[in-house]
Amino acid sequence: MSALTPSEIEILAVKLSKRREQLSAMIRAGTADAAHDSERLGPQVGDPGDESAALQQTDLNLTEVETELRELKAIDRAFERIKEGAYGYCIDCDCAIPYARLDAYPTAERCTECQTRHERMYGGRDTTPSL
Ligand SMILES: [Zn+2]
Numbered sequence: 568m569s570a571l572t573p574s575e576i577e578i579l580a581v582k583l584s585k586r587r588e589q590l591s592a593m594i595r596a597g598t599a600d601a602a603h604d605s606e607r608l609g610p611q612v613g614d615p616g617d618e619s620a621a622l623q624q625t626d627l628n629l630t631e632v633e634t635e636l637r638e639l640k641a642i643d644r645a646f647e648r649i650k651e652g653a654y655g656y657c658i659d660c661d662c663a664i665p666y667a668r669l670d671a672y673p674t675a676e677r678c679t680e681c682q683t684r685h686e687r688m689y690g691g692r693d694t695t696p697s698l
Pocket of ligand 1: 657659
């Protein structure tokens with residue numbers, strides 16, 4: 568039951584580390600933005616409408632950062648699995664995840680069927696949608 572060739576894993580590992588760099592940069596920029604927004608808000612804001620709009624903006628940034636952090640964790644887990652030789656196998660049913668799926672979602676931990684079932688159970692908040 569061998570899913571991926573070493574060179575395929577290599578390609579996916581490069582994708583994962585590039586994505587990790589991208590995410591780290593986005594998280595740094597995102598948290599900087601959020602900090603900047605609340606600074607600018609300050610005590611001089613008179614109109615409460617403006618204030619809540621600015622707060623909503625900050626919330627939005629934080630939500631984005633949370634999503635990015637979640638994906639970053641998924642990438643770390645993927646690297647763990649590469650090290651353990653478990654990468655490319657579904658964590659639920661142990662079957663081999665097709666390379667096409669991993670190519671689209673290198674952080675995929677489940678085969679399409681298990682992912683669909685998982686999303687149905689947990690509301691699809693996973694970072695690796697089913698193909
Ligand atoms: Zn599965």
